[in-house]
Each structure stands twice: as C-alpha cells, then as structure tokens.
Amino acid sequence: MFVKSSEGKYKALIQGVNQKTLAHGKRTLMSEFVLKKGSVVPAHRHPYEQTGYLVKGKMILKIGNKEYEVCEGDSWCIEENIEHSAKALEDSIAIEVFSPPRKDYLE
DSSP states (O other): OOOOTTOSOOEEEETTEEEEEEEEOSSOEEEEEEEOTTOEEEEEOOSSEEEEEEEESEEEEEETTEEEEEETTOEEEEOTTOOEEEEESSSEEEEEEEESOOGGGOO
C-alpha cells in the first residue's frame, strides 16, 4: 500500500484532537494525530498495542501509573489493555502505529 500525503481526511475524535489514518496492512495501522494545545485524551484502554513518535510539540503522556513529559523526537510503546491518557502542552503532532489494525480507524 502507498498513500500520498494529500489522501485521506482528518476526523475529530474529541475536542482539539484530530486523527487521520495513513497506511495500513494486515497487522498494523499508522495514524497521524493533531492535538491542539490544552486538549486532553481521557484515560482509556483498548486491545491494540500502540507505538508512537512525537513529531512536533510537547505533551504529558500517562501510561499505567507513570507520567512522562514527551518532547519532539520522543517515542513510546503501550501494551494492549494498559490504561493511558495524554494532555497537549503545545500544539502537537504524533504518529502512532496500532497492532492489530484498528477497525474504527479504517474508512
């Protein structure tokens, strides 16, 4: 699969957080998340392993009981069914890969 940068649309997940599915295959799905400063992704968990990379900005990422200040260039991996949340301290862009692919992110 090859995806041009102009393909696909962003969808609002929650106020201040937009998501766009990039490429996906049988075992992984890659998404771009654009978070406005001050936006919060509430604590949640799901059956997907989630690996991410912060392209731009700064945020607080809570994984389980640990809290991390995430800066540009930092990365993370969250095992399936582990509670996590995020707060954007600046306008931010994150790329995340989910395995298996999230059906709710497929168009």
